[in-house]
Amino acid sequence: MEPRLGPHELLHVFSFLEARDLLRAAQVDKLWNEVTSTTELWRQLCLRRWPSCRTSQMSPHSWRQYYLCRSELEFRMESGRPEKDFTCRAITGHKGLICKLAYISTSEYRCDGQEKSVVCTVSSDHTVRAWDLQEAVEIWSSPQQPAALVNLVTFPRLQVVVTVDEQGLIKVWKVEDGWECASFSLPASSSALEACHQPEGPFVLAACADGTLYMLTLPELQLLSRASLFPGNPPSLLCSPDSQWLLTFTQSSDLGAKVIHTRSLLLRQEEEPPVFQLLPVRLTSKACWVPLEAARLIVLHRSDNSEQLVVTTFELGTKKCKDSVGILVQEIASFPLPDTAVAPHLLKAHGSQVVLLVSGLQLMVFTIHGLQLAASQDHQQSITSIWVDESRVVTSSLDLSLRIYMWKKDGKWPVLKSCYHLLGGSHRWSSGFTHVECDSMSIVGVESRKTGTSVLRSYYFRMSRD
Secondary structure: OOOOOOHHHHHHHHOOOOHHHHHHHOOOOHHHHHHHOOHHHHHHHHHHHOOOOOHHHOOOOOHHHHHHHHHHHHHHHHHOOEOOOEEEEEEOOOOOOEEEEEEOOOOOOOOOOOOOOEEEEEEOOOOEEEEEOOOOEEEEEOOOOOOOEEEEEEEOOOOEEEEEEOOOEEEEEEOOOOOEEEEEEOOOOOOEEEEEEEOOEEEEEEEOOOOEEEEEEOOOOOEEEEEEOOOOOOOEEEEOOOOOEEEEEOOOOOOOOEEEEHHHHHHOOOOOOOOEEEOOOEEEEEEEEEOOEEEEEEEEEEOOOOOOEEEEEEEEEEEEEOOEEEEEEEEEEEEEOOOOOOOOOEEEEEOOOEEEEEEOOEEEEEEOOOOEEEEEOOOOOOEEEEEEOOOEEEEEEOOOEEEEEEEEEEOOEEEEEEEEEEEOOOOOOEEEEEEEEEOOOEEEEEEEEOOOOEEEEEEEEOOOOO
16 A cells, blocks of 8 residues: 555645645545645635735634635626626715715625625715615715815724815714714815824825825824925825825926825924925826835836936835934836827836826836836726726726726736726716726726716625525
8 A cells, every 4th residue: 555645745735736726635535625724725825816915814714715705706806797796786876076985894805794895985065975885875975064075085994084175174974874073174275185004093194285284183183293395286195005105296386296204294393394305206297106015106207308208116215314214215117108199197006016007098007117018998988097906907987887807927927807898877878987996895986977966886796605
């Protein structure tokens, strides 16, 4: 009789297998079934396929279930079979245009039957509302506010949403029941809001049209600090994934983009300027942070002679300067964009070295060094927004459709596979999609109506329950 492999030897062999092979091996006998169920095998499979898996949130026995559930969801999102893989619902309620939406449910994948997709929206009808996408119903609506609401940020852990209106009034709302729990009035109009998470707690960053940045506590909205960024110019704000860095720039002047160390906003004295560093680029128009490298920043800007658009990637760091902290900015890659009929108006990143640009109705994918990986033109009219995560890309368009793409690993660089369209309502009533957002189980688009209102269109993906 030939000697059999023991559990330790089998575990070593199984560590080289993919999930489908482990599932087959589990059917051989009781020993193989026990070894293929080992937590560490499935943990490594999850981390290889989805690097952003949050190990701190995972119970010791849930890695196999997590892998199988998330794989099934991605299969359904890749297939996109109406009624079989997802249900589509139109959700109405707002009497004006939806200006911004964001998920308040956590974006983490769950496989416990308690999954729920909830989004919040603000509108020109002076209200903020919360919506259950699975049930396709409005959860609550705020009373009508003094002015149109123009922006929001959500804090899923606190279950609060922060809004700002066109006059600069900031408010905090409890997601459970829509209760208003704090407010703060800025001295000028504002549409720039960012969520900032520090060890001391979550904060709200808001920028006024006069160029001043405010840091407010949550949920009380108490003023912690303020700083002048670009006097007389409304700035854009973009906080890094780990909230350590804040990029701010303005498109109304030739002032350079600034990177601010957010800890300096938290710890600074009243008259002390925050720690910042100017980026060595001119006329920044778009920027994004790289998902898998918290200190990596991609910027779309004009060349020194203003004749070309250039994509430059920077790596950020800190240095000790006497009794303070300084910022190191290192350029690690740069390339000029090919001439396009329309200048890119959307910029996103994937992984650590891939950048996506949208120009009119064209989607282009490059490495940060300028190697073009893909160029597609699947829409019939201009792309209005784009969602990118580690599994997929979703674009919305004025042609009243959403386009679904899936990332595939193929050698050194990922391949973006074009899958299918999700269709909106009737062109007779609608003028196209203006926004799209996603979480682990749903896709939601904002459909603009010709009557001057917006509706939400929810695509909720089903998962079988064995």
